[in-house]
Amino acid sequence: MTKYDVIVIGGGAAGLSGALALGRFRRSVLVIDDGTPRNAPADGVHNFLTRDGVPPGELYALGRQEVIGYGGAIAEGTVTSARRDGDGFTVELADGTTYRARRLLVTTGLTDVLxxxxxxxxxxxxxxxxxxxxxxxxxxxxxxxxxxxxxxxxxxxxxxxxxxxxxxxxxxxxxxxxxxxxxxxxxxxxxxxxxxxxxxxxxxxxxxxxxxxxxxxxxxxxxxIQSTVRARADFLADLGLETTLVESNGVEIGTAVQVDAMGATQVPGVFAAGNVTNPMAQVVPSAAAGLTAAGGINFDLINEETRQAVAVRGS
The missing domain is CATH 3.50.50.60 (FAD/NAD(P)-binding domain)
Structure with a gap:
């Protein structure tokens, strides 16, 4: 089985932005997407400079082409579980297909409860x-x-x-x-x-x-209307990663995955970005968060590879 440097779970603005940056850094990347973005019913994406009004599906199709252009791979499907597997992770899809990676970037977004x-x-x-x-x-x-x-x-x-x-x-x-x-x-x-x-x-x-x-x-x-939002992150339960409640002025907004400034979660090797971490983020900040998380992942991998190189040299 191919073991990727990074599996990106979710092919929206955050996921594709992260995958693009990682591909440009010569990382092997697989994006897994189920084709159900939150903004699918909308006619267009707005407040996105030079892309204002572009239909969401068109925007993501362009993004996939760019990711593929830098060597990235795209797989369709729904991830149902993710688990630790030796020095990396294995993710399983609803159809039983499994993939392995050294790091995970979760950009699955959220679900609106109306x-x-x-x-x-x-x-x-x-x-x-x-x-x-x-x-x-x-x-x-x-x-x-x-x-x-x-x-x-x-x-x-x-x-x-x-x-x-x-x-x-x-x-x-x-x-x-x-x-x-x-x-x-x-x-x-x-x-x-x-x-x-x-x-x-x-x-x-x-x-x-x-x-x-x-x-x-x-x-x-x-x-x-003001919907309540739920982070699409149930598949992370086997990793011990749970969502937290998000409130604003004492009012429940929904749930989200907590991350640090570089998108790292509490589980080493698992990063997250976009609406799954920030329910209020529009497309532009979601894409920016994906880029930031990609930087965090790449540096994390470089640190690991440097430690391994030093150990080999010392032996």
């Missing part, structure tokens, strides 16, 4: 969105709703108010705004609807409104 409202999942990444920086321009000047499930919605609704004069906050399951927040909402002309949302209304595949319990429908063209 509020339990019928219709959201079908429109996710279209006119049901979450990030004003990623998708806000595309819904500018539309009738935008913000579905509140926590106090984080107060921040989110103000961001979308920058993009449209017609913004409505649906309190849904969020706590009652404070007196100061009520004043801020009123000052910015943000309408507030109390009561739980029952479902979203669609016509011809597009969002037309938000239906409240009781039957009242508030017309909307776009709906922003």
């Amino acid at each position: 509020p339990d409202v019928p219709g959201l999942a079908e429109q996710w990444g279209k006119d049901v969105i979450h990030c004003p920086y990623c998708h806000g321009w595309e819904v500018r000047d539309q009738a935008i709703g913000v579905l509140a499930t926590s106090s984080m919605a107060m921040h989110q609704v103000q961001l979308f108010r920058q993009l449209s004069d017609d913004v409505t906050l649906f309190l849904h399951t969020a706590p009652e705004p404070t007196e100061e927040q009520w004043e801020e909402l009123a000052a910015r002309g943000i309408a507030v609807v109390q009561g739980k949302v029952e479902q979203i209304e669609l016509a011809n595949g597009k969002l037309t409104g938000v239906r409240l319990e009781g039957g009242v429908v508030v017309p909307r063209q776009a709906l922003a």
